[in-house]
Amino acid sequence: MPSVSSTPVARADAVLEGSALKVSIVGDWSITGVRPKWTATLAGRQPKQVHLSADGLGNWDSSLLLFLFEAQQWCRITGAFCDSKALPEKVLVLLKQMSVSHETSVPFDRSENFFSAVGEATFDAVGKARGFSHFIGECVIGASRVVKLSRRFRWCDAFEEMQNCGAMALPIVSLISFLVGVTLAYIGAIVLRQYGGDIYVADLVGLAMVREMGALMTGIVLAGRTGAAYAATLGNMKANEEIDALETLGISAIDFLVLPRLLALFVMMPLLTLYANALGIVGGMAVASGVLSIPPTAYWVEMLTIVDLSDLLTGVIKGGTFGLIIGLSGCLRGMEADRSAAGVGRAATSAVVTAILLIIVANALYAVVFDILGL
């Protein structure tokens, strides 16, 4: 480290002698502190020669290089002669490196025109659709392997995932389903009260929860909770080359990582849907009892007049489908993730968005299909 005894404040004392400006650099120069600017040192003068010296220089770092580089650049532009021979050798070496890096550093242009952007986005969309189909195909083939050789399946992983995505999700599913039931009951009460049909709140809440809201809300909650977790976990495993390690050992990542998760969601989603239905109905019952003064027994009996097993079945079928959608989206996005922290974050976000989008689409398709089937 250079001497520490000289003047602590960074200064550049400039004296004009004829057409030559003699600049004496003194003091301690620190990048985190204040330093003189070359334009201020010039003070509007236009010398033909600049002589730089550093006799009184104390500690210094890159801030000195910036000052000297600025001086050199000014001389180059104005055609003035720059004499820097009196500067310490170490400074000159770094100054030369700075000049080289200034000339060789060229910004990497990532911009693209509109048409190529649209083209690339189209190819990307096609590639993603193909990737999704390919992934589903691999999962089907993997599942058929598992059916043939069920003892090789990672049952312990599947049960652990069932606990994670099922039992551990009960508190949030309970809260949301109960509140959805409460909300539906309030909305129904506003209309039905006007016609004296308060009791039909039970029908509204029961039917809406069992056929639509139970599966839909559970699907959305699990897309955010479990789908994102799957994408982040698999994305991180990809970044750490854990998935590569499986493949090179001849172990299918689909069999080892994806199928246990898919099975867990496929089994637990219908069960959670049934649970959500029950909690939603209880929420509606609480509002009916507390606000509309309908006894719980009357509410229950009325609800059973309209909700039958086929309604329950539609909810369960939807639950299973949504479970597969969440599992596929989460696992696929995780397996496709870039090998970086940002890539894992993007994968988690994409998994949630994809899952919710596909759940809504599937829900609409089921509405049409069930109508045709008379369910």
Next chain:
Amino acid sequence: MSLATARADSSPAIEVTGLHCGYEGRTVLKDLNFTVKRGEVFFIIGGSGCGKSTLLRNLVGLHAPLAGDVKFFGQSFTGADLSARRNLLKTFGVLYQGGALWSSLTLRENVALPLEEHTPLAKREIAELTSLKLAQVGLTGFEDYYPSEISGGMKKRAGLARALALDPDIVFLDEPSAGLDPITSRKLDDLVLQVRDSFGTTLVVVSHELASIFGIADRVIMLDRSAQGIIAEGPPNGLAERSRDPRVEEFLLRRDQPRGAPPA
């Protein structure tokens, strides 16, 4: 004592006294005492699992020591209040094992971030310095690449450029040569020496690369897992001959243990 005053006196760059390091009651290293002189290239060496990285994490404040004190330029770091600690942290640069680059930023942005946060420099000046730092580590032309687009060795070099961004007084390097080819490793060693010679920077290097140890280290301490502490200290050349400890000879001279003997 202010940091500026502390730096002006002749106290060592780092002074470690009675340091115990560990995790959740498990002691990994105990009663470490050593000093690092200003402008010294100081190596912390030892076999895998001996606590080199643990010691480094304790030195830079990422992990609180179980006991003992670490002083930088005579000023206590372990017992410092928040503002003093923050001021001391500005004087460090750390190169982590994997580079630890921020993946959402380009290399240029990675190096520029500390300059934007801690200096009054204008954008143009920051751009000049960023280009210089990246050029010094041989990454000219890669300024606008993201970390995921470059190799492991390049990430490490970019990490070093970021560690050097603020021209720190002390730079800690955790396994800088690990995973690099011999040529890149040698260039990195040359860069370490250039940094020291140009700015008088103190460099603390955690490594077990013999070529680097004998090539650039002024002084080393050797840690050992069974001893839970320092088993040798001094300049690397001749350390093995001077030391009567077979573990030091085995490590520095690559003298093999008998076949079938368990690893240390």
